[in-house]
Amino acid sequence: MNTQDMRQKIKAGQGFIAALDQSGGSTPKALAGYGVDEGAWSTEDEMYGLIHDMRSRIITAPSFGSGKVIGAILFERTMDGQVEGKPTPQALIERGVVPFIKIDKGLEEERNGVQLMKPMPELDALLTRAKALGVYGTKERSVINQANEAGIAEIVGQQFEVATHVLRHGLVPMIEPEVNIKSADRAASDRLLRDEILRHLDRLPEGSEVMLKLSIPAEAGLFQPLVEHPRVLRVVALSGGFSRQDACSELAKNPGMIASFSRALLSDLRHQQSDQEFDQTLGQAIDDIHCASTEKVAA
Template structure:
């Protein structure tokens, strides 16, 4: 494990940028960027276009380690280059931004009010490749639609996979996203909080995790996890909230930092001039960094 990256993630200021849209969510991300579906004729062309978008963000003078702690990458992005360097190497060596890899393969159908992760064949090989490329951490997402047995199944699966990731020498980001329109959101959050704490208590002294969570209804609900010695960082996703609301909710939860995707790139368009693009991105980064500083 890279000790400099560990120290940055533990004590650095700023937030984690999520540039990890997968094959299923990439068309929407491109449309929001101003590139319609008829602009590409194959998945390969689609990934070429989204990599151009991500590279434009990563190479922007607004996108630096001053405000960005880490960046979550899709596997396809990890395998590509930015300005002639492997993406993870570019992020750390040029921008001083910690590289993180999305490792899940999407979601299974809803069962008992939750969607667990699909099987991850080849995970061990992917983790080995990530280590070789200089990646520090991983991220995997499940979705919770309410309290109950499904939420417990999500946590059991997340921590089972997390132990494999830790053994590979990486830090897992556990993301059990609670849908913001969940009718029993607060009850689900209470169950999630108790379950996360119980699992964290069972970690060994050398086992570190990060958490990526939906902003809760009760401020500072996760304060004991923020302070937990085995929890390197607690991140908040935007979860469908506008950037303004996501930042406002984040700012009320002390010690948590953002890990935004859509809310980070809100307002960026392919047709913008470099100056316009950099100005919009800089304003977005400044707002999210400020909300992450509480």
């Protein structure tokens, strides 16, 4: 796939994007969920080696290359690693999966009801390396915990500032201002976020395209103006702590949104499974999430 092929797959592909981007702080939890406890490694490098083995197993599973997964978000170390002797982005592209890279370095402490992204002093070097490896786009996450108008304006402003930087490197930014689904005023946050994103989208230069990765809204269909905006390549949904069943049920009520799930995709996979059991389990999750992404129901 060349860049135009990848753009077309993301824009119109009937599938979803797998989030394989657990980073330093979340890696032990991801490994524990996979059936690997902390006693299995003694150094950080060994820990990252184990998570890379898990991701390699996912990427090489027959069900992952079935055509239902159209993209995958990678952690930096995964991008720099290899799968079956090839750079991970190349291994994905050969399976028809468009590679993205997580670029944020974690979250600041909460202020005005939100958590901004930490500084990214090595961003230019990372973007240059990603582009050379064939990566198509980036993903950057921040979090909204309260319906605070000033905080949400600040978080969206930071996201679009980073997105503009990514665009200059010839990559497509996936903007992820996550609304905490446990927030008491989640619905109000959704509305404030939608309106603030629309303001920034309208200011983007003609020809610029971004992606949006958003929590599934409390009100089905709320993000339809974002789905239809000419500067938006695709709107994808995070599972945000929902079970796979609940995440798929809620996603199916939102036309135009496809999944970009992590825990909801990987929750039933175990290190101890045989390759056949592993692929069957992964295949069932892929089928469920693909269905919710492509077959919509009335809210």
